[in-house]
Amino acid sequence: MNLKTHLQTKLSEAAKLADLSxxxxxxxxxxxxxxxxxxxxxxxxxxKMAQKPPMEIAEKIIGYFDKNDEFIADVFxxxxxFINFKIHPSxxxxxxxxxxxxxxxxxxxxxxVGKTANVEFVSAxxxxxxxxxxxxxxxxxxxxxxxLEWHGFVVTREYYFNNAGRQMRLLAESVEARYRELTDGxxxxxxxxxxxxxxxxxxxxxxxxxGKDLENGDExxxxxxxxxxxxxxxxxLKYLGVIHDQFSNEKTFYETGAIDKTIxxxxxxxxxxxxxxxxxxxxxxxxxxxxxVLIKSTGEPTYRLPDIAYHINKVERGFDFIIDIFGSDHxxxxxxxxxxxxxxxxxxxxxxxxxHQFVTLLKDGQKVKMSTRKANFVTLKELIDDVxxxxxxxxxxxxxxxxxxxxxxxxxxxxxxxxPVFYLQYAHARICNIIKHGEHLGVDTKANFDAxxxxxxxxxxxxxxxxxxxxxxEIAYTTLEPQGITNYxxxxxxxxxxxxxxxxxxxxxQKLTSARIALINTVKVILSNGLxxxxxSAPERM
Numbered sequence: 001m002n003l004k005t006h007l008q009t010k011l012s013e014a015a016k017l018a019d020l021s022x023x024x025x026x027x028x029x030x031x032x033x034x035x036x037x038x039x040x041x042x043x044x045x046x047x048k049m050a051q052k053p054p055m056e057i058a059e060k061i062i063g064y065f066d067k068n069d070e071f072i073a074d075v076f077x078x079x080x081x082f083i084n085f086k087i088h089p090s091x092x093x094x095x096x097x098x099x100x101x102x103x104x105x106x107x108x109x110x111x112x113v114g115k116t117a118n119v120e121f122v123s124a125x126x127x128x129x130x131x132x133x134x135x136x137x138x139x140x141x142x143x144x145x146x147x148l149e150w151h152g153f154v155v156t157r158e159y160y161f162n163n164a165g166r167q168m169r170l171l172a173e174s175v176e177a178r179y180r181e182l183t184d185g186x187x188x189x190x191x192x193x194x195x196x197x198x199x200x201x202x203x204x205x206x207x208x209x210x211g212k213d214l215e216n217g218d219e220x221x222x223x224x225x226x227x228x229x230x231x232x233x234x235x236x237l238k239y240l241g242v243i244h245d246q247f248s249n250e251k252t253f254y255e256t257g258a259i260d261k262t263i264x265x266x267x268x269x270x271x272x273x274x275x276x277x278x279x280x281x282x283x284x285x286x287x288x289x290x291x292x293v294l295i296k297s298t299g300e301p302t303y304r305l306p307d308i309a310y311h312i313n314k315v316e317r318g319f320d321f322i323i324d325i326f327g328s329d330h331x332x333x334x335x336x337x338x339x340x341x342x343x344x345x346x347x348x349x350x351x352x353x354x355x356h357q358f359v360t361l362l363k364d365g366q367k368v369k370m371s372t373r374k375a376n377f378v379t380l381k382e383l384i385d386d387v388x389x390x391x392x393x394x395x396x397x398x399x400x401x402x403x404x405x406x407x408x409x410x411x412x413x414x415x416x417x418x419x420p421v422f423y424l425q426y427a428h429a430r431i432c433n434i435i436k437h438g439e440h441l442g443v444d445t446k447a448n449f450d451a452x453x454x455x456x457x458x459x460x461x462x463x464x465x466x467x468x469x470x471x472x473x474e475i476a477y478t479t480l481e482p483q484g485i486t487n488y489x490x491x492x493x494x495x496x497x498x499x500x501x502x503x504x505x506x507x508x509x510q511k512l513t514s515a516r517i518a519l520i521n522t523v524k525v526i527l528s529n530g531l532x533x534x535x536x537s538a539p540e541r542m
Contacts, residue, residue: 003071004038004471007085010066011040017064020046020057029468036074036084037464043081054081092463093451096515099466099522104532106525107470111477112153117321118314119145120158122237122244126229127171127194130236130380133327136359136405138380139396139535141325142242143482144354146533151477153321159244160310163226164251166300170194171229172222178203179221183212202228236380241389241535248313250306258309259301263294265344286339303333308340315346323480325354354480356401363409387412390536394421397482397534420490424527425539427493430500431524432540438506438517449514458499459519465495469526473533482534489530496523 004027011025025042043058050057058077065075071091076084099106121141124134145155162168174193178200181187189195202225206214214220237244253259263279266272271282277297281304284291294305314322326334334353342348361368361378368378384392391412398420399405417423438445454463472488505516528538 002470003087003091003467006071007038007040010069010072011042011061011083013066014061014064015042015046018057018060020050020061022046029464030084035078035082036076036086038085038087039078040083040085041081043077043083047081055079057081058083089455089460090452092460092467093454095463095467096449096451096454096518096522099525100518103525104529107150107473107529109151109470109474109477111151111474112148112321115153115320116156116318117145117148117153117323118156118158118317118319119148119323119325120160120314121325122233122242123160124233125162125167126226126233127167128196128229129198130233131377132359132361132380132383132407135240135380135383135392136356136396137325137327138237138240138242139393140354140356140401140482142240143393143397143534144323144325144480146535147473147476147480147482148321150473150533156246156319157242157244158246158248160248160250161230162250162303162306164249164254168222168226171225172217174199175203175206175225176216176218176221179206179214182207198229198232199225239381239384239389240392248310250310253306253309253313258313259306262305262309262312262340262344266294266340269343271340271343281336281340283336283339286343288336288339292336304336304340307333307337311337311341311351312344312346315341315348320350322351323354324351325356328355328357331355352480354401357404359396359405359407361407361409365410368409390425391419391421393535394424394486398486400483401481420486421536422542424489424493424531425537426542427496428524428527428531428538429540429542431496431520431527434505434520435517435524438513441506443506443510443513443517445517447510447514449518450511451515451518453512453515454519456499456503458495458502459516462492462495462499462519462523465492466522466526469530476533485530485534489527489534492523492526492530496520 007027008025012022015022015025022042022045024045025040026045027038027040030036030039043054043061046057047054055077058081062075062077062083067075071088072085073088074086076086078084119141121144122130122134122138124130130138141157145157148155170190170193173190174195177187177189177193182203205228206220206224210220234244263272266281271285272294273280273282278293279295281292281294292304293302295301311322324334338348338351338353380392387395387409395407395412396405411419415422417426435445454460468488469492472484476482476485499519503516505513505520507513507516531538
């Protein structure tokens with residue numbers, strides 16, 4: 001039984017009897033145990049409409065509340081108008097059986113069953129190795145996809161990249177310049193070209209395989225560089241545990257005529273005009289602050305044009321939910337793209353755009369300076385080699401995606417409980433060790449148990465926390481923010497370690513031992529489920 005849904009239903013029925021019609025009934029965990037286990041602020045939200053004090057509304061609602069409920073021990077009000085619930089221990093004790101029977105499906109819902117979702121993320125152009133900044137988006141995208149799959153969606157993980165335009169031209173020119181340096185000894189490196197050893201290595205490989213007589217501007221420079229770098233990108237993502245289902249590229253939309261059709265359709269809607277030698281998108285007529293350039297005076301398109309065609313393509317593929325994950329440098333671009341898609345008659349209400357902030361590496365408390373263009377950066381592979389894939393994945397989501405992330409290399413390499421990843425994994429491993437120790441002593445760890453014996457305060461606190469997992473996963477679906485899962489798992493691990501310090505699991509009392517082993521098994525189930533969604537391992541020993 002979902003306790004919050006149950007309470008919302010009971011409150012809704014009571015409010016109706018009190019001639020009140022709340023749009024939504026919030027239920028939150030109480031921070032102060034004097035206010036019970038759960039609280040609702042519904043009376044506060046109804047005060048303005050009812051034109052009555054919140055406390056009066058709260059008292060009126062609980063006057064109609066059905067108190068004959070096996071799990072609600074008490075319902076009472078507190079200023080300035082909260083309705084509080086004390087939950088009977090029998091409810092929390094009943095969770096043990098529910099969690100153990102549900103096992104790896106505990107906390108799942110059917111929200112997305114029969115629906116499809118597309119999650120586009122990383123989408124770095126093949127101009128160099130993936131960096132630490134790309135890594136945050138890779139982990140975010142993968143976990144967002146995991147959250148959707150947890151709730152029943154069939155998810156397509158997609159990578160969209162630009163293999164045409166100025167960046168790729170600069171890449172080809174950079175590789176050719178290093179090739180000429182090897183063949184002729186002449187260095188004529190392009191301004192803003194891509195530097196770094198990887199460019200030299202590509203040029204050297206081309207020389208070895210194709211000789212020194214390639215013509216100026218040979219397409220081989222671009223094609224080889226793109227292929228080599230993309231293979232490295234895919235390898236880095238696989239190293240991180242990220243596998244994309246589909247790769248789409250900008251060039252395709254030129255070849256299929258989708259770009260020309262987009263321009264034509266926008267012209268038909270009178271949303272295109274020419275000025276100063278450039279082609280403009282009349283976004284001001286769609287309520288935007290200023291018009292945007294779609295094609296520069298040089299004839300080169302801006303990102304917006306192919307992105308419009310690409311997003312139309314995604315709509316036409318029929319996904320029920322489309323998610324774009326971008327860095328904060330895209331915050332000014334995507335509203336124009338979605339405005340164009342909507343203006344051309346396509347629905348956009350199933351789009352959700354997630355923006356994440358950037359990453360700073362810290363070493364000895366100091367910022368590690370990096371420049372992608374100068375190839376002075378830490379690659380994603382190097383970071384994983386230094387601290388491990390579990391730590392990398394966890395550290396990228398331990399802060400809200402809306403917050404700038406300081407990646408502390410000293411903490412990341414710390415293998416003690418100070419490291420939040422090891423703290424979680426150690427809780428899981430400790431539970432496994434306790435169970436194995438019990439088995440070694442001849443304890444039947446799969447025996448029938450009496451959960452009503454779990455009455456110690458630390459036991460009940462642990463049970464209350466396990467019961468929050470379903471709500472946490474539903475919130476994760478609503479917000480598509482992984483950080484809430486990490487915060488919850490840390491709280492669960494803390495409650496477990498506290499319980500372990502206060503309650504001996506293996507005792508001379510066989511019945512109590514069976515109940516406590518069942519209890520720690522529920523924690524093991526939830527830690528395993530939560531870590532799986534995060535793409536982090538749950539080791540049985542450390």
